[in-house]
Amino acid sequence: MGRNRALSGDARKILAALLAAGEEWSHGYELCRLTGTKSGTLYPLLIRLASQGFLEAEWQPPCAGGRPPRHAYRLTAAGVDLARNNPPDPVRAAAPRYREALP
Amino acid sequence: MTLRRRLAQTACRALLRMLPPEMQPWAHAVRHEVAQIPGDTAALFFGLDSLRGLAPYVVAPSRSSITGAACAVGAVALGAVYLNVAGAPIHYARVNAAALLIGLALLAFCAGAIRDPRRWAVVVTQITALSLLATAFFGDQVEGAARWLKFGSFALQPSLVLLPMTIVGFVIIRDWRATTGMLVIAAALALQPDRAMAGMLAASLAVLLALRRDRHVMAAFAGSVFAFGVTLLRPETLPPAPYVTGVLYVWSEVNAFAGLTVVSGSVLLLIPAITGMASSRGRRTVSAVHGASWLAAILAAALGNSPTPLVGYGASAVIGYVLSLAMLPPGGTPEAMRTS
Numbered sequence: 057m058g059r060n061r062a063l064s065g066d067a068r069k070i071l072a073a074l075l076a077a078g079e080e081w082s083h084g085y086e087l088c089r090l091t092g093t094k095s096g097t098l099y100p101l102l103i104r105l106a107s108q109g110f111l112e113a114e115w116q117p118p119c120a121g122g123r124p125p126r127h128a129y130r131l132t133a134a135g136v137d138l139a140r141n142n143p144p145d146p147v148r149a150a151a152p153r154y155r156e157a158l159p
Numbered sequence: 160m161t162l163r164r165r166l167a168q169t170a171c172r173a174l175l176r177m178l179p180p181e182m183q184p185w186a187h188a189v190r191h192e193v194a195q196i197p198g199d200t201a202a203l204f205f206g207l208d209s210l211r212g213l214a215p216y217v218v219a220p221s222r223s224s225i226t227g228a229a230c231a232v233g234a235v236a237l238g239a240v241y242l243n244v245a246g247a248p249i250h251y252a253r254v255n256a257a258a259l260l261i262g263l264a265l266l267a268f269c270a271g272a273i274r275d276p277r278r279w280a281v282v283v284t285q286i287t288a289l290s291l292l293a294t295a296f297f298g299d300q301v302e303g304a305a306r307w308l309k310f311g312s313f314a315l316q317p318s319l320v321l322l323p324m325t326i327v328g329f330v331i332i333r334d335w336r337a338t339t340g341m342l343v344i345a346a347a348l349a350l351q352p353d354r355a356m357a358g359m360l361a362a363s364l365a366v367l368l369a370l371r372r373d374r375h376v377m378a379a380f381a382g383s384v385f386a387f388g389v390t391l392l393r394p395e396t397l398p399p400a401p402y403v404t405g406v407l408y409v410w411s412e413v414n415a416f417a418g419l420t421v422v423s424g425s426v427l428l429l430i431p432a433i434t435g436m437a438s439s440r441g442r443r444t445v446s447a448v449h450g451a452s453w454l455a456a457i458l459a460a461a462l463g464n465s466p467t468p469l470v471g472y473g474a475s476a477v478i479g480y481v482l483s484l485a486m487l488p489p490g491g492t493p494e495a496m497r498t499s
Contacts, residue, residue: 084192085205095189095205096212103185103216113184126195127188 063142066093067101071139074111074131081116081128102129110135163199170206177217177268185213217267223442227431227484228263231469235259235477237424238470244417245409247402251472254313258474262481269485280328280486284340287321291347294318298351302396306351318348318356319456319466319475323483326363326452330445331486333375341379345386354390355456355465361387362455363448370444397464406467407460424470428453428480431487442488449483 063071069091074082084102088095105111109132116128131139171190178186189209196202239252294317298305307314325344329337341360348357364380399405407425410418432450435442453468456476460467468476 083195084188085196088205094208094212095192096208096210098212099185099189099209100212100215103182113188124191124194126191127184 065145066091066097067105068142068144069093070098070101071105071131071135071142072144074129075136075139077130079130081114081130083126083128087129105135110138161199163203167193167199167202167206170203170210173268174210174213178213179216182213182216185216189213221487223431223435223446223487224266224484226434227487228266228481230427230430231259231262231477231481231484234424234427234469234480237420237427238472241406241409241417241420241424241470242402242472244420245402245413247472251402254474255469255472255477258477259481261474262478265478266481266485269482280332281334281336281340283321283328283486284325284337284344287317287325288340288343288347290317290321291344291351295347295350302398304351304353304397306353313474316466316473316475318351318353319468319473320479320482322356322359323449323452323456323479324486326360327445327449327483327486329364329379330367330371330448331488333373333379335375338375338378342382345379345382349386349389352390352393354387354393354395355459355463357383357387357390358459359452359455363452366451367444367448370447395464399464400466402472403466404460404464404471406471407457421467421470425457425467428457428469431484435487445486445488449487452483453480 070087070093073087073090084095084098087093088098091098093101102111102113106113106129111129112132113127113129115125118125168190171186171193174186174189175183189206193202193206193209196205235255238255242252242255294308295305298317299307299309299314301307306316306318308317322344325340329341341364345357345360348360361380361383364376364383368376368380405412406421409421429450432446432453435446435449456465456468459465460471466473466476469480
């Protein structure tokens with residue numbers, strides 16, 4: 057997923073959702089719901105973004121007792137640049153679920 | 160807990176088993192995320208789709224396994240042609256095809272799970288030993304032979320499913336636990352009694368003995384010869400089963416085309432062994448033993464009343480063949496594959 061390669065629509069949507077979250081950490085299920093992306097598409101994208109330094113991930117302790125810890129994600133500085141340079145496709149971005157995700 | 164939630168968790172566990180070590184945090188990420196999803200259906204879709212999406216990261220089966228899987232597909236396809244030409248019920252070919260799919264799914268799973276063949280080889284031997292003993296004592300009996308376990312209307316032959324894989328495992332690691340397991344397996348085959356499987360065990364261990372002589376092989380071989388001798392002394396009382404036994408005589412009973420499909424399918428079973436022996440010194444022994452086990456099964460079908468593997472009707476042999484591929488080493492001479 058280099059800067060010179062065209063990003064897929066799903067990748068752009070996920071980048072936009074992460075960009076909209078800013079410094080806040082996002083979780084996998086939340087990203088799926090916000091962008092309408094399937095988990096089978098989301099995780100390979102997150103893996104590639106993380107391996108290329110566009111995404112940082114951390115384990116967050118459980119908020120409530122009995123709950124497992126969660127893997128959370130946010131963009132690095134390079135990821136923010138990537139997201140800004142690759143906005144979502146306007147037609148797809150007009151989907152209702154996605155518009156709700158934008159700030 | 161609902162069935163959907165259980166299936167979602169199963170998908171997550173499969174990911175944990177199948178993904179390589181460096182990908183494990185992502186498998187845990189999916190599992191923990193699934194646990195957070197309130198709806199069972201949503202959790203199931205999330206888990207299953209994650210499994211689908213992360214499948215390309217699953218540890219790939221070895222080249223031998225891929226070759227063997229292709230041969231299994233070819234043999235089952237040729238068997239379907241034979242069954243059709245010979246006038247077998249249509250569901251026979253479907254059962255073989257379903258068994259092939261189950262076997263291939265297990266092979267894909269095992270490719271990820273068996274990252275340490277040394278550890279798994281012993282576990283497989285112990286599971287096989289217990290299964291065959293249980294079958295000998297509590298299995299479904301037909302004409303005095305207790306070789307099957309009933310699952311509804313289907314009868315599975317555990318020896319045919321597990322023994323070929325176990326034999327390959329014994330090439331990979333031989334210690335007192337594995338050797339004890341092999342002796343128990345030999346005893347169980349004598350008790351059942353199962354002449355064809357006892358013959359497969361003895362023939363495979365004879366080849367192993369010729370290539371890698373040590374006290375473990377000698378002990379296991381002695382046990383297998385004794386078991387085979389016992390099965391030879393006990394009368395074979397099972398009647399022939401149409402489309403299962405005697406399939407290699409289809410030349411005279413049906414036509415030459417059917418005969419050609421059966422022989423071609425049987426030869427295909429030996430291709431992984433032949434290519435493995437030719438391609439790498441490090442795989443020569445394990446390939447030779449794998450080939451010997453299936454050659455013994457084919458010969459047993461030709462000479463006696465035992466199932467004709469893959470080309471004849473029978474799910475156990477199909478699953479057993481594909482599972483045996485899971486233990487075959489990849490190319491080269493990996494350290495973990497050297498015999499002890």
